[in-house]
Amino acid sequence: PQLAADGQPVRVVPLSGVDPASVPPTATPATPAEEAAQPKPSVLASLGDPRADYERAYASIMSGDYDQAEGEFRQFLATFPQDGRAADAQYWLGESLFERGKYREAANEFLNGHKAYPKSDKGPDTLLKLGLSLAGLGERDAACQTYAQVLKQYPKATNAMRTRVATEQASASC
Numbered sequence: 113p114q115l116a117a118d119g120q121p122v123r124v125v126p127l128s129g130v131d132p133a134s135v136p137p138t139a140t141p142a143t144p145a146e147e148a149a150q151p152k153p154s155v156l157a158s159l160g161d162p163r164a165d166y167e168r169a170y171a172s173i174m175s176g177d178y179d180q181a182e183g184e185f186r187q188f189l190a191t192f193p194q195d196g197r198a199a200d201a202q203y204w205l206g207e208s209l210f211e212r213g214k215y216r217e218a219a220n221e222f223l224n225g226h227k228a229y230p231k232s233d234k235g236p237d238t239l240l241k242l243g244l245s246l247a248g249l250g251e252r253d254a255a256c257q258t259y260a261q262v263l264k265q266y267p268k269a270t271n272a273m274r275t276r277v278a279t280e281q282a283s284a285s286c
Contacts, residue, residue: 162192166201173204182208199225199232206241215248236266236273240280247284256286 169184185205189198202225209218222242229235243258259281263269269277 162188162195162197165191166195166197169201170204173208176211178208178211181205199229199234199238202229203234203238203241206238206245210241210245210248213248215245219245219249230265236262236269239265240273240277243280247280252284252286255284256281259284259286 165184165188169181169188172178172184173181182205185201185208188195188201189205192198195201202221206218206221206225209215209221219242222238222245225238226235226242229238232238239258239262243255243262246258247255259277262277263274266273
């Protein structure tokens with residue numbers, strides 16, 4: 113199995129409307145030297161309370177500590193997979209990777225979030241960020257297909273979301 117930078121297996125689930133073959137493979141495994149050079153998130157022990165753990169991870173991402181946030185959101189999802197905040201945690205996990213330019217890993221996390229929580233409030237944002245991650249990888253066609261899916265799958269998306277999708281479609285020359 114392919115592994116993310118933290119050594120966890122990366123699971124890619126195909127998105128309806130996007131040809132999985134058009135999505136680049138997950139990041140190639142790092143060499144031991146590259147791995148040693150990567151800062152590892154130092155994750156604090158779970159507080160044992162889903163709300164407290166989520167709020168701590170959210171505070172990390174809001175403060176721009178994306179390494180810490182990644183570890184904390186991974187821990188939250190592993191510890192509390194059925195919690196009502198799991199969809200949001202999955203989104204923010206993807207965001208913590210996206211903000212550091214880890215577009216392959218971010219795309220995987222946004223795709224996983226979209227498949228696991230398609231009806232969540234973060235659904236349109238998750239799908240949009242999947243498109244942005246694909247665009248960051250230079251996969252324009254897959255990004256354009258994904259942007260189109262946002263409004264197809266979320267016809268009641270807010271005007272702000274519709275505007276953002278249109279902006280990203282224009283930016284990618286869809």
